Amino acid sequence: MLRALASSVINVLHRTLIGPRDITGIVIAVIMALKLKKAALKCRTIEDFVNLAYSLRSTRLSVRPLQIKEEFSVLLKLLVRVRPKLILEIGTAGGGTLFLLSRVASSDATLISIDLPNGPFGGGYPKWKIPLYKSFVWGQQKIILVEADSHNPDTLEDIEKSLSDRKLDFLFVDGDHTYDGVKRDFEMYGRLVRPSSIIAFHDIVPGPPENVGGVPEFWNEIKQNADSVEIVENWEQGGFGIGVVFV
Ligand SMILES: C[S@@+](CC[C@H](N)C(=O)[O-])C[C@H]1O[C@@H](n2cnc3c(N)ncnc32)[C@H](O)[C@@H]1O
Numbered sequence: 001m002l003r004a005l006a007s008s009v010i011n012v013l014h015r016t017l018i019g020p021r022d023i024t025g026i027v028i029a030v031i032m033a034l035k036l037k038k039a040a041l042k043c044r045t046i047e048d049f050v051n052l053a054y055s056l057r058s059t060r061l062s063v064r065p066l067q068i069k070e071e072f073s074v075l076l077k078l079l080v081r082v083r084p085k086l087i088l089e090i091g092t093a094g095g096g097t098l099f100l101l102s103r104v105a106s107s108d109a110t111l112i113s114i115d116l117p118n119g120p121f122g123g124g125y126p127k128w129k130i131p132l133y134k135s136f137v138w139g140q141q142k143i144i145l146v147e148a149d150s151h152n153p154d155t156l157e158d159i160e161k162s163l164s165d166r167k168l169d170f171l172f173v174d175g176d177h178t179y180d181g182v183k184r185d186f187e188m189y190g191r192l193v194r195p196s197s198i199i200a201f202h203d204i205v206p207g208p209p210e211n212v213g214g215v216p217e218f219w220n221e222i223k224q225n226a227d228s229v230e231i232v233e234n235w236e237q238g239g240f241g242i243g244v245v246f247v
Contacts, residue, residue, distance in 0.1 A: 025128030033135035049103045065096030068240045074231045080104040084169035089113040090150045091174035093122040095133045107139030114146040121177045167194030174202040179214025199245045207239025219243045
């Protein structure tokens with residue numbers, strides 16, 4: 001009886017391409033989601049949410065953003081004034097920035113986050129993290145996770161369908177950091193933002209090429225003709241830094 005049950009479970013797992021590792025992952029992700037939800041209820045300020053994202057961890061999981069804490073906090077304080085309703089993030093990775101963006105978005109916001117499985121500059125995320133990322137919503141929010149290459153025209157078409165003629169209030173570009181990659185993201189998705197909105201780029205500070213790629217070079221070009229600010233703790237920190245363009 002037990003043997004039959006075990007073999008049918010294994011069959012289902014094979015058919016759904018979910019392995020025992022994924023099952024463990026899903027359990028860890030669900031526990032983390034519950035912990036995060038509970039802890040988030042106690043947060044009052046942006047600093048509280050930021051501290052939570054940077055501190056909460058279990059053995060295999062954390063939602064620590066790949067950002068300098070103080071820099072991302074400044075960006076969040078800019079955004080909370082706008083309470084964006086439509087957000088597109090390119091570069092989900094560990095979900096840290098997605099979590100924090102959901103906290104400053106409006107209660108009925110839609111947040112779309114694109115990541116390329118095994119992509120460069122971070123490597124994407126395993127499927128078992130999806131329940132955790134989906135759990136970031138509060139109020140009537142919706143999170144749409146797009147596992148695809150942002151440069152693929154089909155991805156752009158999918159995003160446009162999700163927006164159905166609405167325009168973005170905030171675009172966060174933190175995906176492919178090569179010069180051509182960041183430029184293409186800006187050209188493809190920058191036209192989806194509405195006037196008086198915000199586009200932000202991560203890793204504008206020169207640093208190790210494997211971390212910042214060609215973002216500093218691209219940023220130096222576009223900031224010339226844009227209404228922009230640079231959120232940088234220290235220009236000698238080697239990478240990080242956020243460039244903000246007011247559209
Ligand atoms: C630096 S990480 C994002 C970090 C995240 N925003 C944070 O701070 O927690 C960059 C992510 O972009 C993804 N990526 C790289 N090239 C991409 C592409 N062409 N399309 C979509 N995602 C891409 C990588 O898979 C990686 O997970």
